[in-house]
Amino acid sequence: MHNIYIWQQAIWQRLMQNHSFRNQALLLKGKKGIGKFRFAHNLAKSLLCRNLSAHNGACQKCISCNWFEQSEHPNFYQIAPESISESSEGNIEKIETENITNSKKLKKKNSQQIGVEQIRMLTDFVYMTGHQSGFKIILIYPAETMNLAAASALLKKLEEPPPQILFILVTHRPQYLLPTIRSRCQQIAMPSPDIATATAWLKQQGVNEPAACLAAASFAPLSALAFNTDxxxxxxxxxxxxxxxxxxxxxxxxxxxxxxxxxxxxxxxxxxxxxxxxxxxxxxxxxxxxxxxxxxxxxxxxxxxxxxxxxxxxxxxxxxxxxxxxxxxxxxxxxxxxxxxxxxx
Ligand SMILES: [Zn+2]
The missing domain is CATH 1.20.272.10 (Zinc Finger, Delta Prime; domain 3)
Known part of the structure; x- marks a missing residue:
């Protein structure tokens, strides 16, 4: 699966071979800059693909994959703080290393957070839009940016999960989530690559002095890459x-x-x-x-x-x-x- 980072292959295969998580909520947790967001995105795309193969993931050709690429999938809904949605301009590679509190780009005071209205709007998505009989996916990123009201509203939904809905929560800091939310999710610890793997990957991306760059970025390869280019x-x-x-x-x-x-x-x-x-x-x-x-x-x-x-x-x-x-x-x-x-x- 070429879209999956090499250090995520094992966990990817595990999820592809057993879809039992489809009927619950998933919590992908791990440090910032290791590619959790792209993983979650690929997971959603694959689960919605009409010709999914366990080995290759999403087919990239069907109408569902097409919709997904155009960010128009009627059965996929993504929630993030406004500051992230604005500054990353939808670039999946950029999202995980984006600074949430980059004040230059903030218009509203609360836009570093996921607010309760954003969670309430899910009701429409769940019950009224999309292909009603179909499976739907909601991606929340980064989940720890939900304010308390938003988190409580989400908790209600997790307690009485609507049928055919998969919640995927992605977090850099699971300890900042309500324990009651954490306990409702199947938690997946997302792996960080070892130093040799990360260094080799950075070298492939054209980074000079990959080892020094990686160390300066706290051993998070995507951060090291962002670090190198800005x-x-x-x-x-x-x-x-x-x-x-x-x-x-x-x-x-x-x-x-x-x-x-x-x-x-x-x-x-x-x-x-x-x-x-x-x-x-x-x-x-x-x-x-x-x-x-x-x-x-x-x-x-x-x-x-x-x-x-x-x-x-x-x-x-x-x-x-x-x-x-x-x-x-x-x-x-x-x-x-x-x-x-x-x-x-
Ligand atoms: Zn497809």
């Missing part, structure tokens, strides 16, 4: 370059430069950086920033490990807070000032 990579390099010389760091200027990015992304870079400093101190190894070994070595030998440890713990809290709307610049400035202070004697 102006993202320039900003990332700029950021690392600046924090490589903490004694000359200008937190105000750097926070301003990074404003277009998602706050949690920048905090994530800093977390990985501090992890490398700490890890180098204890094991002499670098996990994420393989291209910056000499700097990591130098900085880790000049910082007080206890202070660095305390700072890393603060970053965990900062990462949690960064998902809420707040003043990006002030928040990042404060984190960077504290970072620079680590080398202040």
């Amino acid at each position: 102006d993202y990579v320039i900003q990332h390099e700029q950021f690392i370059e600046q924090i490589s010389t903490p004694r000359h760091l200008n937190p105000v200027l750097l926070a301003e430069t990074m404003q277009q990015l998602e706050l949690s992304t920048v905090v994530g870079w800093l977390q990985k950086w501090c992890y490398d400093l700490m890890n180098f101190h204890t094991t002499g190894e670098v996990r994420y920033y393989l291209n910056h070994c000499p700097v990591v070595k130098e900085l880790s030998s000049t910082v007080d490990p206890k202070k660095l440890m305390a700072y890393s713990r603060r970053l965990i809290t900062a990462q949690r807070l960064s998902r809420h709307p707040l003043n990006f610049r002030l928040f990042l400035e404060e984190i960077l000032i504290t970072y620079a202070m680590l080398w202040h004697k």
Whole structure:
């Protein structure tokens, strides 16, 4: 099945050989950037295909496959936060690495979330539209972005599932879903590729220095690919370059430069950086920033490990807070000032 990433083949075969999940809800969970969305999309397309073969998946030729490709399938319904639908422009490859809170593109305050109206609209889809006798699929992505009202509305539907409906929920953070929703779903842990597989795949996609790129993207191959192609990579390099010389760091200027990015992304870079400093101190190894070994070595030998440890713990809290709307610049400035202070004697 050429549309399925190589690290997903086994789980794909398992689902294709046994369709018993069709009458329940599925929850595909796993880290961001491993291709869960495309997998879910392919699964939906295949289950709706009129000539599905267990070995090859969707036939790509029948009218159902055609509708699906045109995003016009009457029996398929997709729910995502508006910010994702808008910024990805329907590009399946792009969706999973899209930053939900990319503020440039947001029109409404709540569009980072799936709202209750979006779930209520399902009633029409379930009972009134589409081929009424046919099997229907609803894809919710990312499921953890449902607000509480939306989640409660969905729970009602899951408790009394309409016949011939398959819900596919896809999530990067299953712990943020209502436990009652999780327990109503058949949960599938989506695999991440091992480093060798992911590196080989990235190389095939034309990525230079795939190993370093993969490590910098927390070992998520799709993120590494996105990373390699955007102006993202320039900003990332700029950021690392600046924090490589903490004694000359200008937190105000750097926070301003990074404003277009998602706050949690920048905090994530800093977390990985501090992890490398700490890890180098204890094991002499670098996990994420393989291209910056000499700097990591130098900085880790000049910082007080206890202070660095305390700072890393603060970053965990900062990462949690960064998902809420707040003043990006002030928040990042404060984190960077504290970072620079680590080398202040
Ligand atoms: Zn088909």
